[in-house]
Amino acid sequence: MTRVVVIGAGLAGLVAALHLAEDGARVTVVAKGAGSLHLSPGTIDVLGYAPERVESPREAMAGFVASRPEHPYAHLADAINDALAWFVACVPRMRFVGDGEENLLLPTAVGVPRHTAFAPASMAAADLRAGGRFVAVGLSGLKDFFPRLLAENLMRAGLPGVSVSVRHAEIAASPRPGVADVAGQVYARALDEPAFRVAFAAALKAVIEPGETIVIPAVLGLAKADEVWDEMQERLGAPIAEIPTVPPSVPGMRLQRELNAALSRAGVRTILGPEAVGYQSDAGRVSHVSVREAARTRHLPADAVVLATGGFAAGGIELDSYGALHEKVFDLPVVGPPEGTPRLSARHLDHQPLMASGVAVDGACRPVGPDGNVVWPNLHAAGAGIAGAEPWREKSGEGIAIAAGYRAARAILEET
């Protein structure tokens, strides 16, 4: 049985671990923290902007990778469709809507129509491509959602060919009466219980008008989100759409729960807390991943390793105070902006070349050096640590994570 150590518990690491375990590998996930899914909106972006709006990621992909040979998708384009189809089937309770063919167009919490490839059914109900009448409803206890701003921006978004009207309202129903500041996950946990659903639905009922789709912050349940959404729609007799907002993100937590459950069913062992700090090698291969635990460093044996520690945000890639780039576990060569070219732009929303730093990989997601040679034959990288993307600008983060995690797993399974 192949022993694989996956370092990192974000989307890429969990995808790789699950796919490996489902195909019979003995997988250990080791991660310093709980991953970053609770920061993510719970949608699956594949390609939203390139840099113009992308309506069909599948159609746009060939042209995109041709024009961006340094982008992670240049190595992943032929894996992505299989990877996405497999992934969506792994987490059925998320009820992902989408086919990777056409992007959905969903309002963000600030009222911008935003492209994404897959979204939970509870979000997809706000798809703006068909137009419609919406009422954005805020929760007086939740400080991270501004229905009026959302409504007014959406009204002036100027979507061609569709008619969108949005008004706004607010409800006071709260899981913690008397407390002014209530987090989204507190609403979500309360809605997992049937009792609060009744009060919540009654409050919503009072502010809606016939024919409207209700748009609310994404708090409709955590463990039982599917059940909550069904019940709410039934009680209200109207479609409801959730909008993700600033973290912590309830839909991201749901996705994490579903993935963790799938990992557990597949027999993946997870070690959370200790940090992977290095490795041991033998005969030109990585033989162990070194993990710093309390009072000792443990060396986990591995036939293959998936490095999914993320980019700058998650700490897999580090920029030191002298401006040097480092990969933290294997000290891999990191590709940043070429010497003598600008690293960052003074305009915040411009392309920021430094942000695309990461490790370069080959077609099997194995890190390569400046000479193009594979660094370790049994080391694969997945996720935001791969060089060449600015996923938040491209709206490509989950697509890269899923495709790379899947590709790394497939490469390991095929090699052994």
Next chain:
Amino acid sequence: MISDTQAATECAEESAILRRIAAESIEDTGGLFVTTPADDPAYADRFFAGCRATGVAVQEITVGAALAREPRINPGISRAFEVEDASIDAWTLLWGNARSAQEHGATILSYHWVTEVLRDGDRVVGALARDDRSHEDVRIEAGFVINAGGVWAGEIADMARCPGITVVPGKGIMIAMNHRLVSTVVNRCEHPADGDIIVPSHSVCIIGTTDVKVDSPDDLSISPGEVQQMLDAGEVIVPGFRQARALHVWTGARPLFKDTHSDEHGEDTHHMSRGLALVDHLSHDGVSGFLTITGGKLTTYRLMAETVVDAMCAQMGAARTCTTASEPLPGSQAGNYYWLGSRLAAQEEAMADDQLVCECELIPRRRLLEVARRRPGMNLDDVRRVLRLGMGPCQGGFCTYRATGILHGLGDAEVGRADELLLTFLQHRWLGLEPILYGDQMRQACLDDWIFQGTLDVEHLPVAVPA
């Protein structure tokens, strides 16, 4: 203190006054001067003698006592001196003075550019100003005009056709570091140089500063070399400084008055006088009704005001006694110094009753509403200058969206303006982040990008992206 004894005496007297009138903006941190391994060991004795000669309270303490007080400072220090120093919040001080002036009948026109100083023969009789927001011109007629234009004082004097006022902008960068690496104002006991001081301020500490003569007071550029210089200097005072998290960098320009009659110090602005300079344009240019006050430093701002107003009274023949040294500013009447835990204590009192708009700086929603109602039409930088919005570790990552939504919901900003407020604030935060992005602040910037661009897609708001 050795090179500028008069300035030292003024500073000591004025800081005692500020403790009485502006307690709200002062944290009584005390100060330390330490001789690090990089400093000339002979300077300490001269420093000590200089303090004594100018009446500045100073006490030498053992290295062990200094390290016990400030465990993060360089264990290799050889001498340490305690002085009566404090950390002052310039914005709190400014707002206190503004409120005080208003209570005494002043009208304050911020966001107004002086475009012309009006003359009637040999008298200055007012000014024209352009409202930066409405783009309207405002004509102000006045019996007397005081030019307190700081680094721009020379330009203002030129507008009054009183040429020859040379104020050299001494540009300096400051870097706010996350956490208080020191809780005392720590100076290197060395001839004044770049990066020789770390000042605790609220929940952060600030290292300063560089000093570069620049041609324009509007030059706020920050070079990578200056940042590296500050980080190296930080390492000398607090080993491991480079591993700490830099939050934000900004530039200021000191107004260094250049006495055109003596130029012995050349271009090195470190050694130009930081003393205040009063220019009487009646004797200088034969123009009445106009005085320029420049030079000086924050600690002597009140003395500068007293000096120039006394001179005005003398010229106008009105004998008035200055009261600013004894009248506490609004907010400081109780005489209580600022203390670090004050916001947390207030938050704990009202935890259930209000939402936190900014977790980093503990800003409750009602404070934002109060400020917005008092001064309609604020942008988020204005809010920041009152409440510290966006100044903490996440640099606006969470509060920017909330503050925008609240100002919009209040009706203070229509939707297009709200979008502009949000994008402008993010852009302005970025200007102070981009030069110091490394380590954990790089991580934070990426998380903020995930929030604003990834989740909210703000770059596609239907509004022009600000420059």
